Amino acid sequence: MTNDNWVPFNERPDWDDIEPVPQDDGPHPVVPISYTEHFREVMDYFRAILAKDERSLRALQLTAEVISLNSANYTVWHFRRLVLEALDYDLEEESIFLETIAEMNYKNYQFWQHRRWVAQKRASVAAPDELKYTEVVFNDDSKNYHAWSHRQWVLLNLGGWEGELEYCSKLLSQDIYNNSAWNQRYFVITKDPSRGGLQAMLESEVQYTLLAIRQAPSNESPWRYLRGLFKDDKLNLLTRNDVITVCLEQLAEEESSVHALNLLLDLMASGLVTGRGGEQCFRKPEGCKVISEGLNQGAASVTPQSHKRYVKGFYGRRCMNVD
Amino acid sequence: MGVIDEHWLKFTRREQFFWIVSPAEYLENRAGGRNQCLSLDPNSFLAVASVPIMLSTHCSAEQSFLCSNMEEGSSSSTLSQRLLSDLERVVSSAYEQFDSAKIKERYELLTLSSHHHETYVIRGLRRLSSGFYVLDSSRPWLCYWILHSLALLRRSVDDVLYNRSIAFLKRCQDPQGGYGGGPGQMPHLATTYAAVCALVTLGGEKALASIDRDKTLQFLLRMKDPCGGFRVHDDGEMDMRGSYTALAVAHMLDIMIPELVENVGEYVRSCQTYEGGIGGEPGAEAHGGYTFCGLAALALVNQLHVLDLPALVNWVAFRQGRVEGGFQGRTNKLVDGCYSFWQGGCFQVLQQYMPHLWVQQNASMPGLSKTCDVFEGSKSGFEATDSAMEDPEEKSEEESARRAEDMSSSRTTDSRSNSGVDLNPLTEALDSKQSDSKSAVEDGAAGDSAPFAAGGPSSTTAAEKTVGEEKEEFLTPTEQVPAAEELGSDDEVFEFTGPVMKTGFYSADKLFPMVEIGFHREPQHVACVEVCEAPQGAVQDPGTGVSGASGNSSRSTGEVDSVDEFLYGPIFNSQALQAYILLCCQDIAGLRDKPGKSADFYHTCYCLSGLSAAQYSTAHRVDGPPPPSGVLGPYSNLLEATHALCNVRLDRYYEARSFFQR
Known part of the structure; x- marks a missing residue:
């Protein structure tokens, strides 16, 4: 100082x-x-x-x-x-000023707000610079909240969508657990005007996500992403054999796969019925206890009473890391 | 070696614990030469300041700390994975240390060092080192963090500090309304919230009268954006902090006018992400701090229904670390003590607004009624994996019957809520107190307040607590105690993993499993949940804490159900959260993010707030004392209750509300 x-x-x-x-x-x-x-x-x-x-x-x-x-x-x-x-x-000068003080301010609301103000004034010419800049920040801290918000703002207001999905894939290939990159991926497939919205992207995204799940089943991010893909169309999810298969697969592999159970319970809440003998789908008894419990509740996880049990049983993530 | 052993034996148990948990930090503390600037974690979530957001963004720092103390993770794991499992290992070894201690020492370890924490924060009120210049624009925050911590610890400030605090905050008040980060700084919503909370916490005519309500309202209106959000200051950023702080202030000061509320629901809903949590602005990642802000903001304006609540609960529930017991702020990030409040506090809100949750959960059932059709439609597809299925029809019939019930109740509740049934116990409580003061609660209250009869919470000893635990019936004064088998089977069903201890890995959920405290009842009809509780004699004696609660509370039980508690059991593992705060977040003085970090005022405030929320989540009523089994460690750990939405001490909240309503 x-x-x-x-x-x-x-x-x-x-x-x-x-x-x-x-x-x-x-x-x-x-x-x-x-x-x-x-x-x-x-x-x-x-x-x-x-x-x-x-x-x-x-x-x-x-x-x-x-x-x-x-x-x-x-x-x-x-x-x-x-x-x-x-x-x-001269706003170009102002950009240079921001560069000089950047490093100590990666987590400063005011700094980013100012950056947004300058970028807005410079308009679309600023887009490549701003995108590049956030990438520099992500090299240090790939989950910087401010930088991600800034990047989303730039994309929405100044453009530069080309290559954004690839950028997400690149970050995810470096760290498949990077939830910020998953969130950005969802942002791209739902907001990029050239991509035709979630429905147009659905098939390829499901495949990408299933791959990610099989690669690291304890990783909550792709599980949440998968649910997100069907957020407004849960009934469609019921027709997805590939999704149901991955749940059963993971449960067969690891009976306490909370993420698979979580999705499965959601599926049942939406109407998936496995019947009284449904538990036989699962090789491990613990998993099916949950399922049969869910069925006994009438509707899987979602009655308030069972909800408590549900939370009780399911609070806690990353159970796979334990061993 | 011998020398070390000799020293080791001289250490107190707590010191040994510290040493094991974080040797570097311990040495630093012992040396006593710690630079306050370094120990300051300016990353308070709401702090205006530059000073950003939470631990969560501290990856590199965490990495250097963790990696220097531990072996590198396997090369195939990613950075996120390594950080996560490293912290789990640190916390697990802390729990192992706890587990191997003798009973008496365990109690010592689980004891909240109230005195040390109090000393730590009050020193800050008097003087701060030059290193605090980074918080020069967050001084009302410092006031709030300190005063709120003291209030939760049942400590009052003396007259001198009381008057000085009021005088100082007055200088932060802008002539045009709102409070700035310091004298002469422009008003900011976050510091306005902090200043108002600080003054409400100080309480009394002088503090409350120093707030210029009319000007504050003008300021809030100036910050309101037509889209429903709030800018944090003139030409400042618009995010969820703005919405929450503005509405909490409006509520506390009783200046919630329609113009402030307009489009708030739309704005907050647009920030709920596919994950279920809420982000800072539309599109941004779900985040604990913003999730609390969004949830509380909507509760304050009675619009919780616009959110997808089941999705939100699901997301928050998964943020609690199974190993750590504390909460992380975002998916796949590290647990941090401050989220004890931001995430744990969400449960406190949700627990008190369960009807909203139910309405939505029930509403999702109609989807189920189509089950059979859908299922038939895709049956062939299922058969590959589901070949062993037996007579689905029979089951389905049962289910449809069940569903039909649920649906009808859901419809009823919907219409009730539309026709203005009060689903808002916290914000409407006081307003409706005149409507029904017949106390339907006496039966329950007599039981609930039992522990205090023994001489007040702070004097309740460990021994007394044990006695309390044995008296199971006290916990469920009007409820059937559930059959033992039911409890047993319940637990059994949900024990997924084998005993952790056998692998040598200690986790919070094994050492501190959820306790059953008598919340076994079928879903209650929404119509009966109208609640009006309000201490009649608003101000309690701070010395006796919540002792006034039972006599002062009253509420109406509706026509349908005679259950006279309206709270439902904690919907998260309150014990594990308390364990994380007590065992991992207590620094020698003050509370902190996690082992290896130093205490700061922000974390002290939010760890204590989270601890209070966790403790009271086991109470059977808002305002009621938690049963002894709900409070981890000695019952003297029990803090004051905090208002779930505003996060000011509950009695002070009532005082302020009645002050501003008159």
């Missing part, structure tokens, strides 16, 4: 017309922060500029200093946007 080359404002000639404004904390504040002298002075000058509402180049530079000290100060970001507009500032 301390910079050796930093010159205090009271030693800067171009600032001597400004009377710094101290923070009005009152005589006995609670949660008082022991600011450093540097922090205090910069903030005092910022308060002065803010009070004057001075939208000048030096004000712009001052906001950059404040941001470098505390990038969570949303007031300064807001004021910076006012100054940028007043100065009709």
